[in-house]
Amino acid sequence: MVSTSFMEQHPKGCHKKASLGCSAPAPFPSLPSEVRIVTFDANNLDTQDITPVVLCGGAGTRLWPLSRQHFPKQFAPIIGDKSLLQLTLERVAKLNISDQRSVICVASETHRFLVAEALDQSGVEGTVLLEPVARNTAAAMTLAALHAKPDTALLFCPADHYIPDTAAFTTMVRDAIVELDDSVIITFGVVPTAPSTAYGYIEMPPPGEKHTARPVSRFIEKPDVTRAHQLIAQGNVLWNAGIFLCRANALLNAMQQHAPDILEQCRRSMQVAAVDKLFVRPDKDTFSACRSESIDYAVMEHHSNIRVVPFNGIWSDVGSWNAVADLTTADTHGNRVEGDGHFVHASNTYIHAPCRPVVALGTQNLIIIDTPDAVLVTTREHVEQVKHVVAELDRKGRSHVAFHRKVARPWGWYDSIDAGDRFQVKRICVKPGASLSLQKHHHRAEHWIVVKGTAEVTRGQETFLLTENQSTYIPIGEIHRLHNPGKTALEMIEVQSGSYLGEDDIVRLEDSYGRITEKN
Incomplete structure (x- = not known):
C-alpha cells in the first residue's frame, strides 16, 4: 500500500557527494547504570545537526525470490538499480544544513559488508553497529543511543522503506526538531489513503494550534478489514511508519523507565565493544542475553511523552510484491514492468525481470518475478502467501531460501x-x-x-x-x-x-x- 498524496516541497539545496570514511570511533566510556541527563540550548535547535540511525536488520520472506535470508530486501536493487538501503542513506544524508553526512547503521554481522558497500555507493560516512544476534528494534535503537553523545538528536529510520519525496521528508523532520526536549520522543505517522490491514495505526487528538507534533492517544495493532474501515472513518489516525526522532538521552531515560533489563544488557555489551575501522561489535555473550522486543512494545505503548507528526508524502514499507508493483507506472492495460519484461494481450500484470527477457502472453492479474535461479508466478490475491511457500522450501532444505546464485x-x-x-x-x-x-x-x-x-x-x-x-x-x-x-x-x-x-x-x-x- 502506498500513500499517494503530496506535501509541499521545500528544497534544501544540492546533494554533495563525499567519500566513505573508515576512521575508528572513539573508545566507549564506562557508563554508569543510571542514564545521564544533559541539558541543551533550545534556541539553537533549528540549526542543530541530526544523526540518522538506519536500522538494517530483518530478513523478511515476502519478497522472495529476490529477497533471501542472506540477502534481505533492503539490499536488493528493487527500485531501478538501487537498493532500498542505498536510497534511505541518500535521503537521510540531506537532512542537515551543514556538510555533516555521517550516519549510524545497526545491522547483522552477516550483512556487514553489504551495509559497507551501500555506504560507499551512497557517498555517506558511517559507523556500523553489528548485532551478534537479532534482538529486535528496542535493543538495536538502544545500542545506537549508547554509542551517540547524550544530547545528540537521533532519527531512527528502517532501511527498507521507500520515500521518494526527499524534500517533503526533510522538511517534516527539520520542522519536528523544535519539539525536542530531554524526555519527548517524536514518531512520524503517514496519512492513510485506504483502510489497510498491513500497518499498525496511531490515534491522535485534533490538531493543536501552535505545535507541529501532537500527543499520541494510543497505538493500535494491525486491524482486520472491518476495524480498518472504522479507523479510517474515525479520521484521527495515521499509519505507524516506525520512524522516530529523539535525543539519545531521552531514549535511554525511557528505556531505563520501561525496559531497564534491555538497557542494562546493551550498556554492558557496549562497554567492552570491539572497534574495527567502521565496524563496532558489542560483546556477543552479553548482548545475546538481552530480551528481544520491539520498541513499540518496550517503550512507545507505555511512555507518557510521545508526540506524532503527520507525513503527507509518498511512503511505502515495500512489504509485498503488490506494494513493489504499485511503485511502478502502469501502461494503458494496467501492466507494470521492471527490467526486460514484455506484454502480449496481457492486463494488470507485473514483471520483474532484471536478467533476461520475460514475456507475459494473455495473462491477467499476475505477479512474475524472475531471478537467475528461481521464478515466482502468483496472482495478486495470493501474494501474501509467498512467506508460506518459502517456509515449505526451507523445510525441504532448499538453498534458494538463504542464498542467491x-x-x-x-x-x-x-x-x-x-x-x-x-x-x-x-x-x-x-x-x-x-x-x-x-x-x-x-x-x-x-x-x-x-x-x-x-x-x-x-x-x-x-x-x-x-x-x-x-x-x-x-x-x-x-x-x-x-x-x-x-x-x-x-x-x-x-x-x-x-x-x-x-x-x-x-x-x-x-x-x-x-x-x-x-x-x-
Missing part, C-alpha cells in the same frame, strides 16, 4: 554459473585492491582463467601475475590467494573439480576481513 563477498562477488557431478563453474569478480583470504581446500582443485584485468596469484611459495586470457591451476591442498593489484575490476572464471565442492571446504590461514574462524 550470485553471492556478495567483502572482496567482490561470485556467481555459480554451472555445476554437475564433481565439478562447479564460477564467475568471480574482485574489486580493485582487494584480496581473497590465504586459503587451501581439502577436497577440490581449481583452474583459474583471467578474462578481464590483472590477477596476482599466490600459489605455495610462488607469487606471479596473470593477465587477460592467461590461466593457472591450484592443486588440492595447495595454499593459495587471489589479489587484484589493478585499478579496475578483476574478472575470472574458476573451474572447481573434486569429490566435495561445498563452501565450507575452505581453511583460511590469513584474511583481511576477520573471517579466520568462519567456514564460508
Whole structure:
C-alpha cells in the first residue's frame, strides 16, 4: 500500500557527494547504570545537526525470490538499480544544513559488508553497529543511543522503506526538531489513503494550534478489514511508519523507565565493544542475553511523552510484491514492468525481470518475478502467501531460501554459473585492491582463467601475475590467494573439480576481513 498524496516541497539545496570514511570511533566510556541527563540550548535547535540511525536488520520472506535470508530486501536493487538501503542513506544524508553526512547503521554481522558497500555507493560516512544476534528494534535503537553523545538528536529510520519525496521528508523532520526536549520522543505517522490491514495505526487528538507534533492517544495493532474501515472513518489516525526522532538521552531515560533489563544488557555489551575501522561489535555473550522486543512494545505503548507528526508524502514499507508493483507506472492495460519484461494481450500484470527477457502472453492479474535461479508466478490475491511457500522450501532444505546464485563477498562477488557431478563453474569478480583470504581446500582443485584485468596469484611459495586470457591451476591442498593489484575490476572464471565442492571446504590461514574462524 502506498500513500499517494503530496506535501509541499521545500528544497534544501544540492546533494554533495563525499567519500566513505573508515576512521575508528572513539573508545566507549564506562557508563554508569543510571542514564545521564544533559541539558541543551533550545534556541539553537533549528540549526542543530541530526544523526540518522538506519536500522538494517530483518530478513523478511515476502519478497522472495529476490529477497533471501542472506540477502534481505533492503539490499536488493528493487527500485531501478538501487537498493532500498542505498536510497534511505541518500535521503537521510540531506537532512542537515551543514556538510555533516555521517550516519549510524545497526545491522547483522552477516550483512556487514553489504551495509559497507551501500555506504560507499551512497557517498555517506558511517559507523556500523553489528548485532551478534537479532534482538529486535528496542535493543538495536538502544545500542545506537549508547554509542551517540547524550544530547545528540537521533532519527531512527528502517532501511527498507521507500520515500521518494526527499524534500517533503526533510522538511517534516527539520520542522519536528523544535519539539525536542530531554524526555519527548517524536514518531512520524503517514496519512492513510485506504483502510489497510498491513500497518499498525496511531490515534491522535485534533490538531493543536501552535505545535507541529501532537500527543499520541494510543497505538493500535494491525486491524482486520472491518476495524480498518472504522479507523479510517474515525479520521484521527495515521499509519505507524516506525520512524522516530529523539535525543539519545531521552531514549535511554525511557528505556531505563520501561525496559531497564534491555538497557542494562546493551550498556554492558557496549562497554567492552570491539572497534574495527567502521565496524563496532558489542560483546556477543552479553548482548545475546538481552530480551528481544520491539520498541513499540518496550517503550512507545507505555511512555507518557510521545508526540506524532503527520507525513503527507509518498511512503511505502515495500512489504509485498503488490506494494513493489504499485511503485511502478502502469501502461494503458494496467501492466507494470521492471527490467526486460514484455506484454502480449496481457492486463494488470507485473514483471520483474532484471536478467533476461520475460514475456507475459494473455495473462491477467499476475505477479512474475524472475531471478537467475528461481521464478515466482502468483496472482495478486495470493501474494501474501509467498512467506508460506518459502517456509515449505526451507523445510525441504532448499538453498534458494538463504542464498542467491550470485553471492556478495567483502572482496567482490561470485556467481555459480554451472555445476554437475564433481565439478562447479564460477564467475568471480574482485574489486580493485582487494584480496581473497590465504586459503587451501581439502577436497577440490581449481583452474583459474583471467578474462578481464590483472590477477596476482599466490600459489605455495610462488607469487606471479596473470593477465587477460592467461590461466593457472591450484592443486588440492595447495595454499593459495587471489589479489587484484589493478585499478579496475578483476574478472575470472574458476573451474572447481573434486569429490566435495561445498563452501565450507575452505581453511583460511590469513584474511583481511576477520573471517579466520568462519567456514564460508
